[in-house]
Amino acid sequence: MSAPRSAGHRPAAPRLDHHTLEKYENVWFGIAVIMSVLLFVTVLASFLSGTAPSLSGEGGHHITGVKNGRLDPGNFAATPFATPGLRHNADGSYEAFVIARAFQFEPAVLKVPVGQPVTIHVTSADVLHGYFIEGTNINATAIPGQVSSFTTTFRRPGTLNLVCNEYCGTGHHNMVSSVKVDVQEP
Numbered sequence: 001m002s003a004p005r006s007a008g009h010r011p012a013a014p015r016l017d018h019h020t021l022e023k024y025e026n027v028w029f030g031i032a033v034i035m036s037v038l039l040f041v042t043v044l045a046s047f048l049s050g051t052a053p054s055l056s057g058e059g060g061h062h063i064t065g066v067k068n069g070r071l072d073p074g075n076f077a078a079t080p081f082a083t084p085g086l087r088h089n090a091d092g093s094y095e096a097f098v099i100a101r102a103f104q105f106e107p108a109v110l111k112v113p114v115g116q117p118v119t120i121h122v123t124s125a126d127v128l129h130g131y132f133i134e135g136t137n138i139n140a141t142a143i144p145g146q147v148s149s150f151t152t153t154f155r156r157p158g159t160l161n162l163v164c165n166e167y168c169g170t171g172h173h174n175m176v177s178s179v180k181v182d183v184q185e186p
């Protein structure tokens with residue numbers, strides 16, 4: 001049994017009667033309407049200004065045989081993905097081409113330079129795969145028909161585990177490979 005509250009110490013709570021609740025409801029409804037209008041205006045403005053997620057792909061590079069980041073997942077012949085691995089371009093930059101397929105990565109061991117920026121292009125030959133390099137924040141998606149590109153610099157030499165982190169089928173747990181960070185011969 002609780003003692004009756006003394007009326008003198010705190011102001012009486014506002015009565016949550018039917019009219020008060022309707023007032024709150026109207027306020028919240030007004031906020032929801034304002035948010036909906038803002039969302040509509042934002043979507044309309046981005047549509048009219050042509051803002052859209054970048055689908056151009058290729059990480060600002062041009063890849064032979066790849067158009068707007070798209071390619072034929074069944075035929076890599078005309079693209080550098082035909083021979084996956086690291087490239088040392090004429091301008092001194094490094095690019096790597098990687099194919100994910102059930103249930104392996106190509107090349108089996110990707111060699112990358114230490115202390116030099118390298119742009120890695122990843123695609124899939126079949127279904128959706130993940131491209132996650134353990135111990136780093138590199139986490140890309142390998143999408144069939146599309147190239148995921150990113151540029152990174154590996155600071156320390158060593159071998160890192162590369163895993164598929166998108167469930168891709170019965171052999172998914174075996175889809176592990178490695179990235180060998182090493183000094184490159186000039």
Ligand SMILES: [Cu+2]
Pocket residue numbers: 129130164165166167168169172173175
């Ligand atoms: Cu997988």
